[in-house]
Amino acid sequence: MKPIDIIIVDDHLLFSQALNGLVSNFKEFNVLTVLVNGKELVNYLSQKKQKPQIVLMDIQMPIMNGIETTKWLKENYPEIKVLALSMECDESTILAMLRAGAKGYLLKDIHPDILYHAINEVNTKGFYYTEIVTNSLLNTIDNPNNKETFLKERELEFLKLTCTENTYKQIADIMCLSPKTIENYREALFAKLNVKTRIGLVLFAIKEKIVIL
Amino acid sequence: MKPIDIIIVDDHLLFSQALNGLVSNFKEFNVLTVLVNGKELVNYLSQKKQKPQIVLMDIQMPIMNGIETTKWLKENYPEIKVLALSMECDESTILAMLRAGAKGYLLKDIHPDILYHAINEVNTKGFYYTEIVTNSLLNTIDNPNNKETFLKERELEFLKLTCTENTYKQIADIMCLSPKTIENYREALFAKLNVKTRIGLVLFAIKEKIVIL
DNA sequence: TTTTTTAAGGGGAAAAACCCCCTTTTTTTT
DNA sequence: AAAAAAAAGGGGGTTTTTCCCCTTAAAAAA
Incomplete structure (x- = not known):
């Protein structure tokens, strides 16, 4: 064999x-x-x-x-x-x-x-x-508000960049989007993840190991 | 042998x-x-x-x-x-x-x-x-800017609060300091840790396990 | 094929963060 | 006791973030 x-x-x-x-x-x-x-x-x-x-x-x-x-x-x-x-x-x-x-x-x-x-x-x-x-x-x-699965590719990309010292304007450049579109991503994630600030996004991303330090 | x-x-x-x-x-x-x-x-x-x-x-x-x-x-x-x-x-x-x-x-x-x-x-x-x-x-x-040791108690306290969704104004309230003093802490840490934004502070704190998620 | 969702973009304004340069008081060093 | 460092506070400004409400085009679902 x-x-x-x-x-x-x-x-x-x-x-x-x-x-x-x-x-x-x-x-x-x-x-x-x-x-x-x-x-x-x-x-x-x-x-x-x-x-x-x-x-x-x-x-x-x-x-x-x-x-x-x-x-x-x-x-x-x-x-x-x-x-x-x-x-x-x-x-x-x-x-x-x-x-x-x-x-x-x-x-x-x-x-x-x-x-x-x-x-x-x-x-x-x-x-x-x-x-x-x-x-x-x-x-x-059986946990319906299971965060991760409902984050889309592009949102993940945005989230990763949010965990850097880039401003949203710079993130927009990197992702080849308008700064205003970036704002939409931000607001969408704020709602989905139930956070209110960029810091909240960063904490979420690290906690869920979407970004690794 | x-x-x-x-x-x-x-x-x-x-x-x-x-x-x-x-x-x-x-x-x-x-x-x-x-x-x-x-x-x-x-x-x-x-x-x-x-x-x-x-x-x-x-x-x-x-x-x-x-x-x-x-x-x-x-x-x-x-x-x-x-x-x-x-x-x-x-x-x-x-x-x-x-x-x-x-x-x-x-x-x-x-x-x-x-x-x-x-x-x-x-x-x-x-x-x-x-x-x-x-x-x-x-x-x-012999390294005076050896990160951990040269962060003072109060700075650590500030840093931990920085890793929350509190605004600096709220952090000032919690620490019983003026918002302006808080700004000094922020700027001092920016210089010490060589970062430019609050996100940078958060990333540092997590990396150094000053805050644990 | 119509409806809905998603992706992309925007106006305008308030709040927060960022920046530099400054003073006073207390504590620590020398 | 004098000098230095640390802790606290501030003025005045720019930039970034946050927020709400709105449009259009494309893609997906019904």
Whole structure:
């Protein structure tokens, strides 16, 4: 039986290298490479190298984080399955990752055996969802004022720029919109997020990890 | 030559188990056990089991964290050397750990070879300090504009209120100061923190964990 | 195909934030 | 005891943000 090809993407070299050893111990798994951020994965795959079945992906990474990378994979290599490996267990991160297309979400404090099981499940069944994930989903479903889902792409873009020292005029330039249109975005978000000031927008964005500091 | 006995203390099982494999690959090292928090280490040592020369210690752990545990070791087993392994690189954590008695401080994004080198150095020379540690020390000692220390109580209070939807006028009321005085605080912080807008203050405060969301 | 929603833009005005330069009093250093 | 630093307050100004109410064109839904 052919082993499952895996790529590890994590900026904590000590962890990823150690994980490499751990995963490689199982003869069912074959680690193709260990990369330190999403950009490296994009480069790797662009070079027509061997494609993995599964990517073990960290979320917080410099340059290109796990969420962006997973989105990119869904667009360009939908057959590659992403298993998220993170220390974060806050709902918004989990949901962002699932929405981006992750097939599973594991915390780094799990036992190695669970990782072994999860990789196999993702490979055969296509997904592996732990209790933590299902709980997040349930919370979101029956909570109608669930903020994130109803923020559109362009609004997110605006929100991210709001969390900088740019004035709205500068944001308008960056987004190629009129300052007045930007005001509409602002007011729309004020209403949706139930805040009254730009500071409120920034706090929301950071709390929900729409921007990461 | 006798191998160096090591204990790994880290609550991220996936990491610690993987690290175990990594460290055990070197025949110079012998991992006695892997524990998930400081309390377990205290129990382990109390049972008169084999003492390690070196403890690889995480900082953020439930029940008994790395700083407390390192302090306890310094009191009770000063001959055991602690090498801190952390993802945090903020000055205050590093300093707290050094003050507690750690003989070295490594970030988890280092290359495994550096860990190998660090363990050997700690064992023979008694310490291993990377650039990140020395930089922290230097910053604290001779840098007068070392962010945290030179923010005064009242400025911190102001900064925290700045990270709310209160206007400066409201902040003035809360702090029982004139709005004009508040403006002075603002301008002083702009200069000190090298930002230009209230948003900049908020981002700084959150980044430095002066306010926690 | 009509209706509704979304995206884009705008006028005008009040409030808040930003900026620079200044005084007085108290506390701390030297 | 004199000098320096910190804490509090202010004048007068520009820019930015906030707010409300309005238009048009395109896209999506009914």
